[in-house]
Amino acid sequence: MIYLDNAATSWPKPEGVVKAMEKVMLDFGSNPGRGSHQGTLGVGRLVLRTRELLAQLFGVPDPSRIVFTGNATQALNMGIYGMLETGDHVITTSMEHNSVWRPLKYLERRGVELEAVACDHEGKLNPADIQSAIKRNTKLIITTHASNVTGTVMPIEEIGKIAREHGIFYMVDAAQTAGVIPIDVEKYMIDLLAFPGHKGLLGPQGTGGLFVGPRVTLEPLIQGGTGSSSELEFQPEALPDRYESGTLNTVGIAGLGAGLEYILSEGLDKSYQRETLLCQSLISGLEKVPGIKIYGPRAREERAPLVSVNLGQVDANEIAFILDRAFGIAVRSGLHCAPQAHHTIGTLRQGTIRFSPSSFTSEQDIASAVQAMSEIAKELQG
Numbered sequence: 001m002i003y004l005d006n007a008a009t010s011w012p013k014p015e016g017v018v019k020a021m022e023k024v025m026l027d028f029g030s031n032p033g034r035g036s037h038q039g040t041l042g043v044g045r046l047v048l049r050t051r052e053l054l055a056q057l058f059g060v061p062d063p064s065r066i067v068f069t070g071n072a073t074q075a076l077n078m079g080i081y082g083m084l085e086t087g088d089h090v091i092t093t094s095m096e097h098n099s100v101w102r103p104l105k106y107l108e109r110r111g112v113e114l115e116a117v118a119c120d121h122e123g124k125l126n127p128a129d130i131q132s133a134i135k136r137n138t139k140l141i142i143t144t145h146a147s148n149v150t151g152t153v154m155p156i157e158e159i160g161k162i163a164r165e166h167g168i169f170y171m172v173d174a175a176q177t178a179g180v181i182p183i184d185v186e187k188y189m190i191d192l193l194a195f196p197g198h199k200g201l202l203g204p205q206g207t208g209g210l211f212v213g214p215r216v217t218l219e220p221l222i223q224g225g226t227g228s229s230s231e232l233e234f235q236p237e238a239l240p241d242r243y244e245s246g247t248l249n250t251v252g253i254a255g256l257g258a259g260l261e262y263i264l265s266e267g268l269d270k271s272y273q274r275e276t277l278l279c280q281s282l283i284s285g286l287e288k289v290p291g292i293k294i295y296g297p298r299a300r301e302e303r304a305p306l307v308s309v310n311l312g313q314v315d316a317n318e319i320a321f322i323l324d325r326a327f328g329i330a331v332r333s334g335l336h337c338a339p340q341a342h343h344t345i346g347t348l349r350q351g352t353i354r355f356s357p358s359s360f361t362s363e364q365d366i367a368s369a370v371q372a373m374s375e376i377a378k379e380l381q382g
């Protein structure tokens with residue numbers, strides 16, 4: 001199989017990820033932060049190590065501000081519900097994933113004012129539109145870092161600056177960029193950064209996290225046992241325990257740690273250059289296919305490494321089915337859980353076919369994808 005669906009979840013994983021997970025299962029298998037025996041301390045060190053690696057990757061000075069979750073969706077919900085209250089105004093964009101859009105629409109019914117700034121047909125956002133949307137009661141700006149439909153990279157540095165100047169919190173959905181495009185939370189003035197562990201960070205499914213900046217105090221969505229301050233009747237204030245109740249996914253976190261070690265040793269800049277080059281060669285190959293339409297900006301630096309296309313008026317799911325069955329190529333098709341983005345670029349009815357490489361994708365994989373699309377186009381025309 002040629003796997004070009006890394007924007008959904010990355011595969012394959014580095015060998016070290018599988019080994020690290022196996023090691024926890026075989027050698028530790030204990031509950032971190034619960035007691036003082038060798039097993040709990042050993043697995044506790046592993047969890048801390050992954051937290052530290054995440055802090056290093058995102059430029060976070062205090063690793064305890066990294067909170068583990070099961071995926072990006074949980075992290076986004078933790079930030080959104082933990083911060084917004086009736087009467088608050090929140091600004092977002094028309095390119096958001098349902099993991100942002102649905103909680104916001106739910107809160108809108110409960111008296112939170114929601115404003116979605118419109119992006120253009122390539123998914124691009126004008127930061128001036130964010131500035132104009134700010135009101136007296138604006139509490140939070142939340143944007144994706146890169147669209148999972150078009151790959152369009154948002155101007156997060158400018159938005160962070162606008163938010164900070166107005167004393168507003170800024171939350172970034174880094175589902176498509178964590179481990180793919182360098183992120184520095186201090187430089188970009190990000191207060192909340194939600195990320196999955198299972199995509200660009202090369203960890204297993206069931207991992208993700210939220211960076212909670214020093215200016216922010218969230219209401220914890222889940223409360224319970226933290227292994228700390230057990231004498232207290234209320235949730236401890238200390239981080240990360242305030243937001244991490246219940247037994248952690250230690251096996252997954254160990255795997256995520258190994259994924260991070262791989263990324264940091266390979267160099268994020270290097271893998272980003274490689275993946276975006278693969279996308280450029282995919283785009284230039286696909287451009288020659290009759291009937292193709294390619295979405296999003298053309299410039300390499302304006303997109304995350306994913307490419308969405310359509311062939312004529314054919315339903316995207318139909319093409320993806322043929323790619324899989326006739327050519328052994330796995331891609332994502334349909335609306336990618338982001339109907340707002342499809343509405344913005346005009347593909348709500350047809351959806352799009354999305355190709356997303358990883359650092360394990362070869363030039364040959366890309367050439368095969370182009371060849372397959374050419375053959376499908378020829379067949380459709382004939």
Ligand SMILES: Cc1ncc(COP(=O)(O)O)c(C=O)c1O
Pocket residue numbers: 007008071072073074097099144146147148173175176195196197208
């Ligand atoms: C932009 C964006 N936000 C949020 C998510 C949700 O991520 P997860 O599946 O880790 O919850 C995704 C997943 O594809 C995404 O692409």
